[in-house]
Amino acid sequence: MHADYERVAEAIRWLEQHRAERPSLDDLAHALRTSPFHLQRTFQRWAGLSPKRFLQLLALGDAKRALARGASVLDAAHHAGLSTPSRLHDAFVSIEAMSPAEWRAGGARLALRWGLGRSPFGSFAVAWSERGVSALAFAAEERSRENLAEALRASWPAARWRRDDEGVGAFEARLAGAASGEPLRLHVRGTSFQVQVWRALLSLPSGAACSYAELARAVGAPRAARAVGTAVGANPVAVLIPCHRVLRSTGALGGYRWGPDRKRALLAWEAAREERDAEAQSR
Numbered sequence: 001m002h003a004d005y006e007r008v009a010e011a012i013r014w015l016e017q018h019r020a021e022r023p024s025l026d027d028l029a030h031a032l033r034t035s036p037f038h039l040q041r042t043f044q045r046w047a048g049l050s051p052k053r054f055l056q057l058l059a060l061g062d063a064k065r066a067l068a069r070g071a072s073v074l075d076a077a078h079h080a081g082l083s084t085p086s087r088l089h090d091a092f093v094s095i096e097a098m099s100p101a102e103w104r105a106g107g108a109r110l111a112l113r114w115g116l117g118r119s120p121f122g123s124f125a126v127a128w129s130e131r132g133v134s135a136l137a138f139a140a141e142e143r144s145r146e147n148l149a150e151a152l153r154a155s156w157p158a159a160r161w162r163r164d165d166e167g168v169g170a171f172e173a174r175l176a177g178a179a180s181g182e183p184l185r186l187h188v189r190g191t192s193f194q195v196q197v198w199r200a201l202l203s204l205p206s207g208a209a210c211s212y213a214e215l216a217r218a219v220g221a222p223r224a225a226r227a228v229g230t231a232v233g234a235n236p237v238a239v240l241i242p243c244h245r246v247l248r249s250t251g252a253l254g255g256y257r258w259g260p261d262r263k264r265a266l267l268a269w270e271a272a273r274e275e276r277d278a279e280a281q282s283r
Contacts, residue, residue: 004046005122007032009261011039015055016264025051046120047272054268093202093240096132098189107156114152114161115168116145119175120269121262124238125149126171127156132185136171136237138258155189155236175239177273188236193219197231204245207274209267211249233257239266 014031015023028051029036043051102110112134114127123139125148135155139148153161174184190198200218204210210218212232216225235243238258244266248254256263 095186097195107159110159113164115165117168117172132187194231207270209245
C-alpha cells in the first residue's frame with residue numbers, strides 16, 4: 001500500500017507538470033522508468049481508475065467545479081446544522097477541545113496511546129485517548145516515521161504515553177476508505193476559533209472542496225480568510241479533519257501541512273471514489 005502511494009505520488013508530480021501536453025500512459029511509464037502494464041495496474045489498484053481519468057481529475061477545471069460544488073454544500077450543511085448529503089465526510093465525527101487548563105498543563109493526567117501506521121497516502125503517526133483522537137500526522141518520508149512520533153509526544157510533554165500498534169489498525173482502515181458506522185471523537189488542542197473552523201471543515205463532502213473565503217463565511221467571519229487559513233494550517237488531525245479540501249478561490253491547490261503531492265492525491269482519490277459510487281448507484 002505504501003509503495004503504491006510512493007509510485008502514484010511520483011506519477012502525480014509528473015502529470016501535474018505535463019498535464020497541458022496530455023501525456024499518454026506510455027509517456028508516463030517512460031518518465032517513471034516502469035512498464036505501462038505495471039503502472040496501469042498500480043493506478044487501478046490505488047484509485048480504481050485509469051491514469052488517463054485520474055489526470056482529468058487533477059485538472060484545474062475539475063478543481064474549480066469541485067470548488068463550486070463544495071461552496072454550495074458547505075453553506076447548506078452549515079445552515080442546516082448537520083451533514084445532509086449522502087457522502088459527507090464522516091458525519092459521525094465530533095470534536096472536543098482541550099480546556100485551557102489541560103493545554104497549559106501539557107497533557108498532565110492525560111493517558112495517550114500512539115502508534116505508527118500505513119495508509120494509501122503514506123506512513124503516519126496517530127495519538128489518541130479515551131476522549132478521542134488528538135493527533136494524526138503523515139511522515140514526509142519513510143525514515144522520518146520515528147521522528148514524527150517524537151514530535152507528537154513533544155506536544156504533550158506531561159502526558160503518559162503507551163504504544164499501541166494493534167489499535168492503529170482501525171485508523172489504517174478508516175484512511176483506506178473502509179466504511180464505519182462507529183462514531184469517531186476528536187480530542188484536540190486549539191483556540192476556540194480554530195476548533196470552530198475545524199468543525200466547519202467536517203461539513204465538507206468527500207470529493208468536493210471550498211475556498212478559504214467560503215470557509216470564513218461559514219464560521220461567521222467573512223473578513224477573516226487569512227485567520228481561517230492559519231487555523232486550517234494548524235489542523236492537528238490529518239484527513240479526519242479534511243483540511244486538504246480547502247483550495248484557493250482560483251481553484252489552485254494552495255498550501256498543505258503534509259505536502260502538496262499528498263493534498264493532490266487525497267483530492268483525486270476522493271473524487272475517484274465518489275465517481276465510482278455514483279456509477280454504481282446509477283446501474
